[in-house]
Each structure stands twice: as C-alpha cells, then as structure tokens.
Amino acid sequence: MNQPVPEPVFETLLNRLSDRTATVGVIGLGYVGLPLAAACARAGFKVTGFDIDEAKTTALGKGLSYIDAVASEELAGHVSARRFEATSDFAHLKHCDAVVICVPTPLSKHREPDLSYVSGTAEQIADRLRPGHLIVLESTTYPGTTLEVLKPILEAGGLRSGADFWLGFSPEREDPGNDRYHTASIPKVVAGDGEQASDLMKALYGAVVDTVVPVSTPSVAEAVKITENVFRAVNIALVNELKVIYDAMGIDVWEVIDAASTKPFGFMPFYPGPGLGGHCIPIDPFYLTWKSREYGLPTRFIELAGEINVAMPKYVVGRLRDELDQQQSVALGAAAILVLGLAYKKNVSDIRESPSFALIELLEKHGCKVEFHDPHVGEIPMTREHADLAGRKSSDLTAEAVAQYNAVLVSTDHDAIDYQLVANSAKLIVDARNAFARRGLAGAHIVKA
Known part of the structure; x- marks a missing residue:
C-alpha cells in the first residue's frame, strides 16, 4: 500500500x-x-x-x-x-x-x-x-x-x-x-x-x-520605519527652533502654525514642545546615523534635529527661571515647582523617553523642590535611565495644593487635567504645550515656553 x-x-x-x-x-x-x-x-x-x-x-x-x-x-x-x-x-x-x-x-x-x-x-x-x-x-x-x-x-x-x-x-x-x-x-x-x-x-x-x-526586501521595510521617524524628528526640531526664534521676536509660534495650517497644500502642521518622547522618535533616527558611518556618509539633518530637540528642556527651564525672577523675584533654586504631566504624550500612561524626566532632573539639579501630577501615571516605575525617581507618586491636584507652588510647568497636556482650577490657583504657569490658550484661558501669570 x-x-x-x-x-x-x-x-x-x-x-x-x-x-x-x-x-x-x-x-x-x-x-x-x-x-x-x-x-x-x-x-x-x-x-x-x-x-x-x-x-x-x-x-x-x-x-x-x-x-x-x-x-x-x-x-x-x-x-x-x-x-x-x-x-x-x-x-x-x-x-x-x-x-x-x-x-x-x-x-x-x-x-x-x-x-x-x-x-x-x-x-x-x-x-x-x-x-x-x-x-x-x-x-x-x-x-x-x-x-x-x-x-x-x-x-x-x-x-x-x-x-x-x-x-x-x-x-x-x-x-x-x-x-x-x-x-x-x-x-x-x-x-x-x-x-x-x-x-x-x-x-x-x-x-x-x-x-x-x-x-x-527586509532592508527596505526597515528603512520605511526609520524614514517615518526621521521625518517627524526633523520637522519637530524645525518648529522647536522656530519657537525659540519667534519667542525672541514676541511672536506666538502656535498662532503662526494655526494660521499656516489653513493653506490647503504645501504645509503640514507640527507643534513644538519641551522635548521629544516615546520610544521611536527620540531614538530611531540615530540608528540610521550610526549605520550611515559604515558608508562614510554624514547625516547632518538628523544630528542637528537631535541637538535641537535634546536642548528643549534646557530652554523651557530657562524660560521658567526668567519668569520666576520677573514675576515673583524668586530664584529658580529656591522655587517649588509642580510638573504637570509625566507621560511623553497626552492621554496615555506611556513614560518612555518622556521629556518630563529631563525637566525634573534639570530642576532638581538647580536646587528646586519638584513634584509632579499625572492623571494617568500614579507612580513612577523603575526605569533603566531614571532609577532614582522610581517610587515617586503623583501629587493631588487641588486648589490648595497648586497655590503652594511657585510655578506650574506644563509638560504634558492631558485632557483629564482641570486647567481652569490650575489657572485660578497657580501663582505662575509656564506652558510648554499651549494647553491653556487652546482652552481660552489667559492671564499675565500664564506664559508659553
């Protein structure tokens, strides 16, 4: 058979x-x-x-x-x-x-x-x-x-x-x-x-x-992902640089971007922030930078974009320092700061590569007392890069608590945050996400960074 x-x-x-x-x-x-x-x-x-x-x-x-x-x-x-x-x-x-x-x-x-x-x-x-x-x-x-x-x-x-x-x-x-x-x-x-x-x-x-x-080929597929992330990293760096330039000129970069976005062709809006977060955009472009050295080729756009984006937390802290001095005559090192938002982007609990960590560490290096509030992150977990911050818990967001800080620094613009409460209670707000203006909240104590 x-x-x-x-x-x-x-x-x-x-x-x-x-x-x-x-x-x-x-x-x-x-x-x-x-x-x-x-x-x-x-x-x-x-x-x-x-x-x-x-x-x-x-x-x-x-x-x-x-x-x-x-x-x-x-x-x-x-x-x-x-x-x-x-x-x-x-x-x-x-x-x-x-x-x-x-x-x-x-x-x-x-x-x-x-x-x-x-x-x-x-x-x-x-x-x-x-x-x-x-x-x-x-x-x-x-x-x-x-x-x-x-x-x-x-x-x-x-x-x-x-x-x-x-x-x-x-x-x-x-x-x-x-x-x-x-x-x-x-x-x-x-x-x-x-x-x-x-x-x-x-x-x-x-x-x-x-x-x-x-x-x-797999190499083409790998290049697709790198290209997507390089595109975002370079464009975000561009608007971050424009933010610094326009701020020096007294021009609101968010207003500029909103108006430019009305053009039905030839423009795609990207928005500035306190730095880059997430696993992809801050990291992946440098994989291509590393690989390109094998071919003796420079990656000037990628490296410049990285330098600009990495420098943004320092710029934001500098704006905070200046506003504390002008509005309260308080030195940065003597200030109590509430960082609003720990996650790297709004409405998620993902903290990977979040610029909030860089902001907290910079502020504490200057001598600030720093706490954070995030409705999606109750406690900072153990991470390889920020092990010393593990275990810190999100602070309560009440009018009484907010009033105790010299300044509130907006790093992540979660929708679940009560911005009206913060606007009414804070002595100073430094907003790196344009969160308050987007909700029609304004005042001399609310500044953009």
Whole structure:
C-alpha cells in the first residue's frame, strides 16, 4: 500500500496561516507586542505571548492588561477562550508556527544601537528553531539588521532561511492614545527574505490587519520605519527652533502654525514642545546615523534635529527661571515647582523617553523642590535611565495644593487635567504645550515656553 506523500513544509505553513490554524508566538508584551498579540487572537489565531517579566505574564494570564490599547475585558475573553496565553518559558516556542519579535531597541549612552535584546531573543529562538518556522522582527532598527544580525544567529544551528525556515521584517506602527487608528486598521508594511517568506508574511499579516503593503526586501521595510521617524524628528526640531526664534521676536509660534495650517497644500502642521518622547522618535533616527558611518556618509539633518530637540528642556527651564525672577523675584533654586504631566504624550500612561524626566532632573539639579501630577501615571516605575525617581507618586491636584507652588510647568497636556482650577490657583504657569490658550484661558501669570 502506497504511503501518502508528505505535504511540503512551506505549503503546510502557508495553509495554516491562511486558514488561521497556526499558533503565533509574540515575544515582548509591551506597547507593541501586546496589541499585536490581541489582534492576532481577535483574528482567530491561537497566540502565545512571551516576556521575561513574570509579573507581566502572571497578570496577563489572569486577563489583566497594563496597556491602554488592550482592554482587560477583551484580554480576559481571549484567555478564557484559550486563544491567548502568556509565559516566560521560552520552551513553548517549539509549539509556535510563527514567532514575532517585539523587544526594545534602545540606544547606548554613546547613541549607538543596543541590539542586545534582539540578539538575546534570537538566540532563544535559535535553540528551539525547527523546519517550518516563520520568524518575524518588528523591533525598529537600522536597515540591514534582519539579514545581517538576526539571520546569522538563526542559521548558526544549520537550518537555512528560505529552505528550512522563513524570515521577515514588518515595522511596528503603534501610536499609543490614538483612538482613530489601532493595530488592525493601520496599513502594515511587510517584507520577507525571499519570495516564499514574503508570501508567508502576507498570509500572516493579511489575516490580522486590513491592509498589507509588501516591499521588496527586509532592508527596505526597515528603512520605511526609520524614514517615518526621521521625518517627524526633523520637522519637530524645525518648529522647536522656530519657537525659540519667534519667542525672541514676541511672536506666538502656535498662532503662526494655526494660521499656516489653513493653506490647503504645501504645509503640514507640527507643534513644538519641551522635548521629544516615546520610544521611536527620540531614538530611531540615530540608528540610521550610526549605520550611515559604515558608508562614510554624514547625516547632518538628523544630528542637528537631535541637538535641537535634546536642548528643549534646557530652554523651557530657562524660560521658567526668567519668569520666576520677573514675576515673583524668586530664584529658580529656591522655587517649588509642580510638573504637570509625566507621560511623553497626552492621554496615555506611556513614560518612555518622556521629556518630563529631563525637566525634573534639570530642576532638581538647580536646587528646586519638584513634584509632579499625572492623571494617568500614579507612580513612577523603575526605569533603566531614571532609577532614582522610581517610587515617586503623583501629587493631588487641588486648589490648595497648586497655590503652594511657585510655578506650574506644563509638560504634558492631558485632557483629564482641570486647567481652569490650575489657572485660578497657580501663582505662575509656564506652558510648554499651549494647553491653556487652546482652552481660552489667559492671564499675565500664564506664559508659553
């Protein structure tokens, strides 16, 4: 009796992805990984989430989400339906058909790429790699990382990309706090190492998101993400520089931008602030700066933009110092300051690379007594860069409390803040986000920075 001919490994994986019977592993359950895991579960895949933080995996296993973009109610539904489980045991990788890497890619102190999380994760996968795996990198990095860093680690055991397993890159495009777009509705750029890998990438993400945008190589996909973030970093630096120039001229940069935005072509509004925050824009452009040195090419725009944006906290503190001196005859070092907003952007709890940290540290270096209020961040968690601030709690925002400070410094313009109360109670307000003017609140004690 003839034995049935085994179905080729590629076709088996393609079919499992297409009919959504594949198991998807997501490594790194943060602001990128957890929304992706939820989207995959929502699409019908069985999902295993991996994270080295056992406190996170324990919470997720109980259906408790710590990411605003994923509601605990939804997560609990996926857990109870056995569509999602979380673990810190990487041995479960062998049961996954597709594995997506969503780990941090920070910069070193010398502004060089730190790919230790990517490399360490790749080694974990390599120990469990089997024929038929699809491995995808989503972590933002410089063009060439997937093929030059990830691929050699995975191939070290003898299996080959494009023959035994498949490899691809798809840049994350999460925007915390954006109610208009979510993981499934944001077009997804995908690229594979070879035609088969590309087909598998399209099958996986085509089942999860509304629109898939294939590009020719992983390096192109990596360059797409870098380009998006360079574009924002350079334009934000431009308006930050204009803010300083126009302020010296007595011109309100926000009024200028609002008026310029009425032009129906040739202008796109960007807004100034106290510095750049989030994981992407302050960090990712420098990945390209680092990589360009390999080709002996300068990145003058990117480096200049970085210098301007990094200098903004000092500029804001300088404006605060001048206003304290003029309005209260109080030296900066003798002042009590309330920083309004700790998160890096409005209406989220995400504190990654928040300029508020730079402002607090600068003020305390000058001798100020500094407290913060943030309706979305009750306590500063432990971070690698600001460990000495961990454990500090958000102060109450009452009229009596606000009146005790020499100044309120607006760093993040959350909608949940009672700006009228602050306007009525504060001695001095230095607003780096134009939050008060946008709400029609004005006064000699409210100044823009």
